[in-house]
Amino acid sequence: MDLPAGILTLQRTDRWVGVPLCAILTLLRRIFECARRPGPHQVRRILFVKLAEQGSTVLAYPAIRRAIDMVGRENVYFVVFEDNRFILDAMDLIPEGNVITIATHSLFGFTFSTLRSVLQVRKIGIDAVVDMEFLTRFSAMLTFATGAKTRVGFHTFFGDGPYRGDLMTHRLLYNPHLHTSQMFEAMVEALTRDPAVLPTFEFTPSASQPLPKFRPSLSEVAEIDALLRRENPRIGSAPLILLNPNASDLLPLRRWPAMRYVELARRLLERYPDLFIGFTGSPAEAVPNNRLADEVGSSRVIPLAGKTTLRQVLVLYTRSEILVTNDSGPAHFASMTPIHVVTLFGPETPALFAARSPNAIALWAGIACSPCVNAYNNRQSVCRNNLCMQAITVDDVFQEVTGIYDSLKRTTSGN
Incomplete structure (x- = not known):
């Protein structure tokens, strides 16, 4: 890697x-700055x-x-x-x-x-x-x-x-x-603050912080509904879970083994007969991600990688129930919407980088060598075998996703 x-x-x-x-x-x-007046400006x-x-x-x-x-x-x-x-x-x-x-x-x-x-x-x-x-x-x-x-x-x-x-x-x-x-x-x-006293200064960041909110227009929602129907006419208003298999090229070690997304999709579809699964990704990820979607072998899988703009992805999140993703941008984009997010961490720690949304859950195996990348090592690692991501099993993710989905179904039926 x-x-x-x-x-x-x-x-x-x-x-x-x-x-x-x-x-x-x-x-x-x-x-040139030696004579500049110290203190806050x-x-x-x-x-x-x-x-x-x-x-x-x-x-x-x-x-x-x-x-x-x-x-x-x-x-x-x-x-x-x-x-x-x-x-x-x-x-x-x-x-x-x-x-x-x-x-x-x-x-x-x-x-x-x-x-x-x-x-x-x-x-x-x-x-x-x-x-x-x-x-x-x-x-x-x-x-x-x-x-x-x-x-x-x-x-x-x-x-x-x-x-x-x-x-x-x-x-x-x-x-x-x-x-x-x-x-x-x-x-x-x-x-x-006066720079003379820094880096020491008495300030306690708030534990509960505001979150950005994304609000799509009605036309944007209609556009996504049309896209989903075009890709799979059967979907209608059926529930949708999204899988985002790839992290960015910035840190390939963050990737969960690709075939585990396939296994996860098959198990979810088997458990929930009314459920649809969407595979998302950037245009650069379209070929491998959509190949994974085909690998699932179900008519209730929708290959969406490379078929949406970034803004349309946010709209898609507002239409979907759950997103499963590696530690990458989509986990944070999703926190701007009501979707529930399961994020898989390995070479970095959720203690520092997890999305702040109450609907976000981080899975992290916590093996001895993880996390291995940080600000001090310029986010580089000698690791070429991401055991920290491989240690997260399909069972682990399946359990979290089904727990969330069952809770959402109970809430919906209760209303």
Whole structure:
């Protein structure tokens, strides 16, 4: 289970190019910012840097809401990789024009759009940046390049993580015992504190945090109903359980063995004669995912991978009862809807990355070597055999799914 070439290239570039550049920028900072007055500055416009992983953007919802409370919706901005802006638009928190994108399809496009985004941020007059990336060097350099007087980000004080220079004015420790959404909230709160006292500051993130809500239009619901009928005319208003077999290429170790989704689908269909199963996935996952759907060998299976836009996937969640997925973006997208979600964790821990929805259940085997990827190792692992995911059996998932589904049926019949 090797990482894709593109991801490996980004990681190696971040290391071999990022380290010397961070060192150079740190030297420049000490020369040109040495006379700047310490202490908190007035914050009028806040920029978030969260380039990748749309699921983490959903977890940042409470932090973004806090920033909006501080400076107003029209004064909150976001820098994100172009392919990851969708979820920001779906959350509908900030104006679409406040989302600044960086292209990643080619080196030239990446370089050009990065420079363009820096110039755009400087033209806007951003005075505070929150770097929500986990100890990546590119985001630290980008944050510094904005010229903002206040820059919040994670810092490795004792070599306890990847070197990324000393480019933040408000330096925080990455806390591996605090849920990611709470850590993001603490980063925004740090904007109000004197940097001289950081990383220590008295702030307790709320245990119960607000969740983003996705509300499709009636026409969008009708569109999904039409899609389902087109793919399988028999479905009508029958209950639907969705299976999402693949995690993203960012971390292939998160994948549950594909044939277990097939076995799970067969057992669910056998137990519930009225149930339909949908296999979902991105266009890049369409061929293998839809092949799995065919492998089930049932007329009550609907292959949906590659046949929906990301927004249509959210609408599909509002039509469905349960989603079973690896630890990936869909688990967090689904938390914006009423669907129940069973998420399978292995190389990462649900204690930090589980969806915050009350309808979300995390399955994690908890073997000795899991979790093996984290912010400190740049989310890399020597593992090439994800025993942590293989340790989650079909029986484990079947038990959770049937428990939820039976409870939903009792609730429906009780009404």
